[in-house]
Amino acid sequence: MGIKILTVDDSKTIRMIVKKAFRPYDCQIVEGENGVEGLALAAKEKPDLIILDITMPVMTGAEMLAKMKEEPDLKNIPVIMLTAEAGKDNVMKIVQMGVKDYMVKPFKGEQLIERVTNIMPLAEKKADAPTEEGGGSKYFSLDGDIQMLAVPAKILRPTIVEVETQLKPKLKEMTSGGIKKMILDLTKIKETNVSLIKLIISILDNSQMAGVKVLTVAGASLGKELKDFQETGNIPIHFSIDDAKAAF
Amino acid sequence: MDLATFDLPTFLRGATQEVFDTMLSMELTEQEHKAFTGGSRIVGSVSLAGSVSGTVNIHVSNTFATQITANMLGMELDEIDSDEEVHDVIGELSNMIGGDLKSRLCDAGFTCELSIPSITSGKDFSIESKGWAVNEIVYFQYQEHIALIEAFIKNGS
Numbered sequence: 138m139g140i141k142i143l144t145v146d147d148s149k150t151i152r153m154i155v156k157k158a159f160r161p162y163d164c165q166i167v168e169g170e171n172g173v174e175g176l177a178l179a180a181k182e183k184p185d186l187i188i189l190d191i192t193m194p195v196m197t198g199a200e201m202l203a204k205m206k207e208e209p210d211l212k213n214i215p216v217i218m219l220t221a222e223a224g225k226d227n228v229m230k231i232v233q234m235g236v237k238d239y240m241v242k243p244f245k246g247e248q249l250i251e252r253v254t255n256i257m258p259l260a261e262k263k264a265d266a267p268t269e270e271g272g273g274s275k276y277f278s279l280d281g282d283i284q285m286l287a288v289p290a291k292i293l294r295p296t297i298v299e300v301e302t303q304l305k306p307k308l309k310e311m312t313s314g315g316i317k318k319m320i321l322d323l324t325k326i327k328e329t330n331v332s333l334i335k336l337i338i339s340i341l342d343n344s345q346m347a348g349v350k351v352l353t354v355a356g357a358s359l360g361k362e363l364k365d366f367q368e369t370g371n372i373p374i375h376f377s378i379d380d381a382k383a384a385f
Numbered sequence: 386m387d388l389a390t391f392d393l394p395t396f397l398r399g400a401t402q403e404v405f406d407t408m409l410s411m412e413l414t415e416q417e418h419k420a421f422t423g424g425s426r427i428v429g430s431v432s433l434a435g436s437v438s439g440t441v442n443i444h445v446s447n448t449f450a451t452q453i454t455a456n457m458l459g460m461e462l463d464e465i466d467s468d469e470e471v472h473d474v475i476g477e478l479s480n481m482i483g484g485d486l487k488s489r490l491c492d493a494g495f496t497c498e499l500s501i502p503s504i505t506s507g508k509d510f511s512i513e514s515k516g517w518a519v520n521e522i523v524y525f526q527y528q529e530h531i532a533l534i535e536a537f538i539k540n541g542s
Contacts (some may be wrong), residue, residue, distance in 0.1 A: 147501070150477045153458055192480070194501055219483025222499065224491040242481045243407035292465050330463045377539070 158246030172196025435497030
């Protein structure tokens with residue numbers, strides 16, 4: 138595992154933007170919603186870097202930073218402050234707090250990465266490295282000579298990226314190991330969305346190109362929904378893993 | 386500095402366009418006055434308090450709010466399945482626009498603090514704000530959507 142980063146912001150939106158920015162890098166993201174949570178997490182997790190919002194309820198970023206500076210274990214953790222205020226007085230105040238750097242909102246994820254790399258190196262994530270959102274490689278497991286790919290209950294765009302990133306090297310590994318069968322397990326999925334359809338198509342296309350036969354398993358309700366989509370209407374659906382295994 | 390000489394129109398337009406461009410990759414164009422006609426909408430608000438007081442509101446339809454949320458979070462429209470996400474994003478936009486305005490006011494000598502964002506949502510409602518020294522209302526368009534941005538300022542107590 139690479140570096141550990143604590144992001145403290147009352148806005149889930151900003152925390153998601155921060156997480157997304159670091160997704161290509163080998164790091165673990167820990168989240169807090171206010172200064173009190175941030176302080177507790179800093180003490181527990183000992184992060185390598187803290188990305189800290191200023192204006193938050195319960196305890197502000199400035200108050201959290203002041204308390205960190207009183208703690209020998211925490212006072213040297215580098216902090217990048219996030220602020221919506223670019224005014225001279227505010228910037229002076231932030232600089233005097235002893236932070237490593239600051240970013241004014243609005244900002245792009247790549248700008249944040251640039252600031253962080255000025256403080257510490259970031260290593261790109263290896264293809265097989267598990268991610269902090271559940272571990273891409275955890276979607277795959279081997280059952281005899283059949284590769285299982287079990288997708289999570291909710292498919293969002295990051296999940297697609299994660300699964301696709303894992304799929305290509307996995308297919309290479311399978312073909313070089315003589316494994317030509319895969320079961321795409323959709324039984325955890327409760328409802329369809331555009332991302333799910335894209336993911337299914339991507340998995341089937343990539344597997345076909347690699348010469349791997351894929352059988353799809355889904356619940357009855359999802360199976361019916363998939364039949365209604367033009368893109369997935371012709372895919373044979375099996376209703377249990379055992380049925381799919383028997384069909385190979 | 387006299388508050389009446391504070392260039393609120395320029396600052397409000399600049400902040401709004403920068404926030405939408407940087408965070409959402411949406412290029413806004415200014416429009417003539419266009420009233421919101423019915424339908425559900427969301428208003429994100431932040432307040433200023435200090436040597437000046439004021440408020441900044443951003444009004445968008447629920448549909449536009451969902452599009453904004455998807456752009457902000459890098460998600461598909463049908464992945465946005467909770468009001469919480471939408472409200473948080475609209476609140477954060479008002480925080481960024483209000484934060485920029487606050488900075489401009491502080492740089493001009495009007496020291497003030499910025500509140501945490503709040504959200505109002507519903508349909509067929511209007512917000513009337515009276516008694517302000519300076520105010521600005523701007524309508525922006527993005528594709529078929531309208532965003533109404535308004536700011537009201539007066540000298541603080």
